[in-house]
Amino acid sequence: MPAGTGSIGLEASGPRGPKPRHVFSRRNIFLYGTLIVVALYYLLPLYVMVVTSLKGMPEIRLGNIFSPPLEITFWNSVRITVPSVILSIAIASVNGYALANWRFKGADTFFVILIVGAFIPYQVMIYPIVIILREIGLYGSLSGLVIVHSIFGMPILTLLFRNYFTSMPEELFRAARVDGAGFWGIYFRIMLPMSLPIFVVAIILQVTG
Structure with a gap:
């Protein structure tokens, strides 16, 4: 048996299938980035509601609804x-x-x-x-x-x-x-x-x- 026959046989008998996809491909980065932006947009009212509920009336009257409580x-x-x-x-x-x-x-x-x-x-x-x-x-x-x-x-x-x-x-x-x-x-x-x-x-x- 030739010396290279064994190695060729081992390589041929290995598992075959589609190549693994890249997790950080441009498509995935764009997709997840869009989903994160949309999620933040819909969570913004909830954030404003929670932060406002933790403020006193003087802070609420200042009008800065996005700032954290300062009292x-x-x-x-x-x-x-x-x-x-x-x-x-x-x-x-x-x-x-x-x-x-x-x-x-x-x-x-x-x-x-x-x-x-x-x-x-x-x-x-x-x-x-x-x-x-x-x-x-x-x-x-x-x-x-x-x-x-x-x-x-x-x-x-x-x-x-x-x-x-x-x-x-x-x-x-x-x-x-x-x-x-x-x-x-x-x-x-x-x-x-x-x-x-x-x-x-x-x-x-x-x-x-």
């Missing part, structure tokens, strides 16, 4: 809302995950305390919280308000995450344990990627609450 009260609300949402959801998700999948001493008692705490009127806790914040030097500060908002949202969010994680197939948890995954490994690699819906619900509740 310090709005940005104070952002500085309070964003950290409190991140803090409360991060802690509540871990608490709910631990209550749903890990049995530890005092878990039932902790769960009962959460249920009771979720339905206590916040008016009952205002005065003790004011005293505590004054004693630790956070009274009247944005950090103190972040802590208060995080605490108020913690019980109900923990119950939401606990019920959501309980509804997941227990076989996933057991299989991960058999493979040697620990507490944080299961949380970050299995539970967290499957929890986008409940995170969206928790963010909406915490922001609007």
Whole structure:
């Protein structure tokens, strides 16, 4: 057999088909560019509506409908809302995950305390919280308000995450344990990627609450 016969046979037996199309061809760039421009055009009224709803009457009367809100009260609300949402959801998700999948001493008692705490009127806790914040030097500060908002949202969010994680197939948890995954490994690699819906619900509740 000639020396080049084997290589020719291998090349001939390879897969055949149409050549792959270039993703960034001129046609695709023009098409996607047009779609983006049209989408932005139709989203512009929504942007104006949202931005205007976040402004006070003095800013609205200035007539610049496209400018973002400039009042310090709005940005104070952002500085309070964003950290409190991140803090409360991060802690509540871990608490709910631990209550749903890990049995530890005092878990039932902790769960009962959460249920009771979720339905206590916040008016009952205002005065003790004011005293505590004054004693630790956070009274009247944005950090103190972040802590208060995080605490108020913690019980109900923990119950939401606990019920959501309980509804997941227990076989996933057991299989991960058999493979040697620990507490944080299961949380970050299995539970967290499957929890986008409940995170969206928790963010909406915490922001609007």
